[in-house]
Amino acid sequence: MRxxxxxxxxxxxxxxVWQLARPQQAGDxxxxxxxxxxxxxxxxxxxxxxxxxxxxxxxxMPGLKGPxxxxxxxxxxxxxxxxxxEDAARVQGYITAQHRLWQMDITARKASGRLSExxxxxxxxxxxxxxxxxxxxxxxxxxxxxxKSPETMVLLDAYTAGVNAWISQMSKADWxxxxxxxxxxxxxxxxLKAALVTEAMAExxxxxxxxxxxxxxxxxxxxxxxxxxxxxxxPKQQPIIPDTGQWKxxxxxxxxxxxxxxxxxxxxxxxxxxxxxEHYKYDGPIVGSNNWAVSGQKTRSGKPxxxxxxxxxxxxxxxWFQIQIHTPQTNTYGVSLPGVPGVVIGFNEHIAWGxxxxxHDVSDWYKxxxxxxxxxxxxxxxxxxxxxxxxxxxxxxxxxxxxxTVRYTVFGPVTYDFExxxxxRDCAFRWMAHDVPERSxxxxxxxxxxxxxxxxxxxxxxxxxxxAQNIVFASRTGDIAIQVQGKYPVRGLQQGRFVQEGDRWINxxxxxxxxxxxxSMKNPSRGFVFSANQHSTPPSYPYYYVGNFEDWRSxxxxxxxxxxxxxTPEHMKNLQLDNFSQRAADALxxxxxxxxxxxxxxxxxxxxxxxxxxxxxxxxxALAPLLFDVWFDSCYEATWDEISILEKNGNSPLHTDDLAxxxxxxxxxxxxxxxxxxxMMQTDSASIYFDHPATPFRETVRDIVLESFKLAQQYFQxxxxxRAAYSQTKGFELRHLGQIPAFGxxxxxxxxxxxxxxxMSKTNGPSWRMIVELGDEIxxxxxxxxxxxxxxxxxxxxxxxxxxxxxNYYELLLMKSPDDGTGRVLGKQVFKPQ
Amino acid sequence: xxxxxxxxxxxxxxxxxxxxxGLPWWILAPLAAIAGWIIPKSGYGAFLSGFTGGFLCWLIAxxxxxxxxxxxxxxxVGQLFLGASPVTLLLVTALxxxxxxxxxxxxxxxxxxxxxKPAGRRKYMQERRxx
Numbered sequence: 003m004r005x006x007x008x009x010x011x012x013x014x015x016x017x018x019v020w021q022l023a024r025p026q027q028a029g030d031x032x033x034x035x036x037x038x039x040x041x042x043x044x045x046x047x048x049x050x051x052x053x054x055x056x057x058x059x060x061x062x063m064p065g066l067k068g069p070x071x072x073x074x075x076x077x078x079x080x081x082x083x084x085x086x087x088e089d090a091a092r093v094q095g096y097i098t099a100q101h102r103l104w105q106m107d108i109t110a111r112k113a114s115g116r117l118s119e120x121x122x123x124x125x126x127x128x129x130x131x132x133x134x135x136x137x138x139x140x141x142x143x144x145x146x147x148x149x150k151s152p153e154t155m156v157l158l159d160a161y162t163a164g165v166n167a168w169i170s171q172m173s174k175a176d177w178x179x180x181x182x183x184x185x186x187x188x189x190x191x192x193x194l195k196a197a198l199v200t201e202a203m204a205e206x207x208x209x210x211x212x213x214x215x216x217x218x219x220x221x222x223x224x225x226x227x228x229x230x231x232x233x234x235x236x237p238k239q240q241p242i243i244p245d246t247g248q249w250k251x252x253x254x255x256x257x258x259x260x261x262x263x264x265x266x267x268x269x270x271x272x273x274x275x276x277x278x279x280e281h282y283k284y285d286g287p288i289v290g291s292n293n294w295a296v297s298g299q300k301t302r303s304g305k306p307x308x309x310x311x312x313x314x315x316x317x318x319x320x321x322w323f324q325i326q327i328h329t330p331q332t333n334t335y336g337v338s339l340p341g342v343p344g345v346v347i348g349f350n351e352h353i354a355w356g357x358x359x360x361x362h363d364v365s366d367w368y369k370x371x372x373x374x375x376x377x378x379x380x381x382x383x384x385x386x387x388x389x390x391x392x393x394x395x396x397x398x399x400x401x402x403x404x405x406x407t408v409r410y411t412v413f414g415p416v417t418y419d420f421e422x423x424x425x426x427r428d429c430a431f432r433w434m435a436h437d438v439p440e441r442s443x444x445x446x447x448x449x450x451x452x453x454x455x456x457x458x459x460x461x462x463x464x465x466x467x468x469x470a471q472n473i474v475f476a477s478r479t480g481d482i483a484i485q486v487q488g489k490y491p492v493r494g495l496q497q498g499r500f501v502q503e504g505d506r507w508i509n510x511x512x513x514x515x516x517x518x519x520x521x522s523m524k525n526p527s528r529g530f531v532f533s534a535n536q537h538s539t540p541p542s543y544p545y546y547y548v549g550n551f552e553d554w555r556s557x558x559x560x561x562x563x564x565x566x567x568x569x570t571p572e573h574m575k576n577l578q579l580d581n582f583s584q585r586a587a588d589a590l591x592x593x594x595x596x597x598x599x600x601x602x603x604x605x606x607x608x609x610x611x612x613x614x615x616x617x618x619x620x621x622x623x624a625l626a627p628l629l630f631d632v633w634f635d636s637c638y639e640a641t642w643d644e645i646s647i648l649e650k651n652g653n654s655p656l657h658t659d660d661l662a663x664x665x666x667x668x669x670x671x672x673x674x675x676x677x678x679x680x681x682m683m684q685t686d687s688a689s690i691y692f693d694h695p696a697t698p699f700r701e702t703v704r705d706i707v708l709e710s711f712k713l714a715q716q717y718f719q720x721x722x723x724x725r726a727a728y729s730q731t732k733g734f735e736l737r738h739l740g741q742i743p744a745f746g747x748x749x750x751x752x753x754x755x756x757x758x759x760x761x762m763s764k765t766n767g768p769s770w771r772m773i774v775e776l777g778d779e780i781x782x783x784x785x786x787x788x789x790x791x792x793x794x795x796x797x798x799x800x801x802x803x804x805x806x807x808x809x810n811y812y813e814l815l816l817m818k819s820p821d822d823g824t825g826r827v828l829g830k831q832v833f834k835p836q
Numbered sequence: 837x838x839x840x841x842x843x844x845x846x847x848x849x850x851x852x853x854x855x856x857x858g859l860p861w862w863i864l865a866p867l868a869a870i871a872g873w874i875i876p877k878s879g880y881g882a883f884l885s886g887f888t889g890g891f892l893c894w895l896i897a898x899x900x901x902x903x904x905x906x907x908x909x910x911x912x913v914g915q916l917f918l919g920a921s922p923v924t925l926l927l928v929t930a931l932x933x934x935x936x937x938x939x940x941x942x943x944x945x946x947x948x949x950x951x952x953k954p955a956g957r958r959k960y961m962q963e964r965r966x967x
Binding site: 004005007008009011012014015018019022023033036037038040041042043044045046047048049050051052053054173174175179183742743744745794795796797 | 855856858859860861862865869879894897898901902904905906908909910912913914915916917925928929932933935936939940942943946947949950951
């Protein structure tokens with residue numbers, strides 16, 4: 003009896019422990035094993051950091067050459083004082099990992115198609131696509147390029163060792179909470195993962211294209227309509243580098259222009275209803291950025307001012323980590339990318355630099371002509387080529403490992419051949435970021451971090467291939483400059499706009515724009531340089547390029563900078579926070595003029611009055627912005643009904659017989675850019691595109707403007723809560739990187755619009771606002787929507803968010819010695835060699 | 837009796853805190869079993885002292901960091917668990933510690949009973965045969 007009692011009790015105990023050690027299912031959510039997660043010794047409670055003054059301990063670290071002092075300021079920014087760059091990189095790795103380890107892990111995981119290992123089946127397609135787009139292939143090639151520069155490889159290795167020094171001393175209690183929630187263990191950092199982090203950035207910035215959309219649209223509309231609707235150059239554009247005669251006499255040999263045949267087909271029509279969604283299709287790239295430098299001739303202090311606000315998907319933890327690196331070679335401050343050493347955007351005691359994305363299209367698709375059914379051989383000119391195979395093993399939590407075989411052609415991987423209904427099924431992906439870089443990206447960053455003048459800046463840039471960046475520069479000695487730095491294929495006219503035939507070698511990328519002909523500019527007489535993802539150059543630039551270029555922020559920034567005199571950092575703040583939309587300023591007067599007010603009722607007239615009073619600013623408390631957005635979107639959609647119908651019922655030249663049989667296959671279509679649409683409203687009011695093909699009438703732009711106004715009115719009458727302050731209806735979300743709602747900030751009420759310099763959209767926006775005045779003393783301001791800590795249980799997780807949201811800045815502390823920074827020092831720690 | 841109970845609670849509380857040295861959380865069960873073997877005189881006593889010791893051990897270990905964190909994290913984590921409040925999370929945590937401690941201590945006590953004392957029925961049969 004006693005034995006039975008004991009055994010029963012033992013069994014219950016074992017069952018209890020076993021149950022607490024298992025992941026729990028709650029509906030469709032998987033919760034972590036409760037025992038491990040709730041226990042107060044290594045579960046989530048240990049991530050609850052004290053909100054009191056932090057305590058810093060000295061650390062003994064293997065591999066250091068000398069002692070390294072680290073001073074933390076009141077924003078938890080580490081100021082690293084090292085005796086050499088290698089030690090600085092090592093400590094940077096350690097501290098970054100201490101704050102952002104899970105962010106680093108998940109970024110590298112996503113890029114390398116390893117999410118399913120920890121998240122299970124649901125991320126399998128994302129993983130397959132990452133592998134099939136050749137992300138790991140690209141990262142491996144990065145490493146080959148980086149190894150060409152042993153002196154920067156030493157820094158990357160030291161950084162990696164620093165990260166691993168943190169990981170190896172960590173107890174389970176120290177694991178970031180996301181590991182505990184998702185129930186997996188940290189693993190060592192590697193140089194390959196650093197390459198994956200940079201490839202993840204490249205994927206965000208330069209792995210998009212409209213090739214499929216353009217091909218379908220061209221085929222269905224025909225060449226004339228295509229040229230009319232999709233001109234590549236907006237005459238109102240303010241390019242980054244204006245023509246000052248620098249390209250005279252330059253006539254490079256270009257490949258032959260792209261040729262395509264097409265049939266013109268238009269379908270029947272259905273009424274279009276307005277949906278309150280964000281529309282990315284006509285306003286250029288989702289990600290974008292502003293940067294500019296104003297020369298001393300235009301500033302009050304007589305010293306240059308440099309500004310940068312890169313717009314990216316805003317997340318918590320923030321994409322950036324602020325840091326100061328002080329060594330005998332340099333004293334640099336700025337933002338770093340967790341996972342890689344050095345400062346990406348920042349300044350030192352001599353120069354400042356910033357980045358915006360170059361919006362050139364450097365990813366192309368080639369239609370492969372298979373010779374056999376196994377698709378192992380394909381035609382190239384008169385030859386028969388064999389694919390090479392890359393075998394991918396994708397681990398799946400709670401499931402079977404997926405073995406995937408990816409075909410690689412001379413152009414690149416055949417990404418979508420695992421999806422029989424994908425129109426790009428037989429196409430190979432050619433991407434600039436796949437290539438072995440000519441030079442290590444770290445050489446560029448090291449060159450900028452340690453640069454002292456314009457010559458150092460110029461020397462740092464060559465070889466920085468992808469993602470191409472508009473790198474702006476200013477120095478204390480008074481120079482300002484900008485360079486559209488990247489590696490670009492020499493293209494024939496229209497080449498790269500459409501899917502190309504992969505059976506002829508002439509279509510491949512053969513030559514690249516020589517470095518000395520990459521557009522750049524130094525000390526222009528107008529006294530400023532700037533970029534906002536717009537066209538790099540006017541059409542007189544002798545090389546053809548294709549891309550997705552911004553049309554609004556650039557014009558506003560140009561006009562504002564051109565008009566400014568006696569510029570101060572305060573003016574620069576106002577420009578970074580400027581909610582003025584050039585798009586609204588161009589479109590609204592035209593639309594109001596075309597609107598027949600006599601057809602409106604009281605509600606409608608009130609709406610029109612509200613709109614005519616609008617100053618085109620997407621301010622948080624303004625009522626007009628949403629009225630305009632809904633009207634403009636309705637108007638746009640009512641006009642381009644032809645295209646949305648083709649999207650639903652059209653044909654694609656890439657749809658093979660068996661694809662055409664797939665029901666409801668949407669045909670990807672290209673929509674005209676907003677500037678072209680506004681242009682047409684203004685100058686071509688009788689265009690057939692304003693006509694609804696389905697109605698017996700011949701509508702003109704006036705009919706469309708009125709019709710869409712009434713649709714907008716109907717929308718607001720049905721949804722009266724939408725007639726509220728812009729910030730109330732806009733729905734800005736600062737999401738957690740792992741989409742854990744409680745770890746994000748969804749409560750922010752802010753203004754801004756992607757067509758305004760303050761380029762806020764629902765989940766994207768200014769990820770780092772920086773203003774640097776290069777006087778005798780550097781005067782620098784900066785803020786990002788997040789905090790230095792990646793731990794949701796730390797008060798430094800989101801402590802800068804409110805400052806950022808309210809349009810304020812912090813003074814950035816460029817300390818000259820560890821004893822500097824009075825009043826703002828939280829604490830110090832020393833890393834000692836072991 | 838009370839004294840024994842309090843000693844049991846204290847021992848289990850202290851042993852439970854050994855987890856701070858990096859031991860896995862479930863080690864509380866075997867540790868409580870050792871205490872249950874040695875200290876209490878009854879099964880009830882073992883269960884109650886195990887529960888109280890484990891409960892207090894986990895409660896205090898969770899409550900202290902939560903206090904110095906102003907419940908910043910527990911408020912967020914609560915939202916992941918049906919909007920539970922920090923207090924609820926603390927109680928859930930303590931309850932887990934309590935149950936593990938209780939079952940561990942009870943099992944330890946019953947193990948001693950079963951393995952060191954001759955089983956009741958066997959003893960009775962032996963005595964009867966002797967008569």
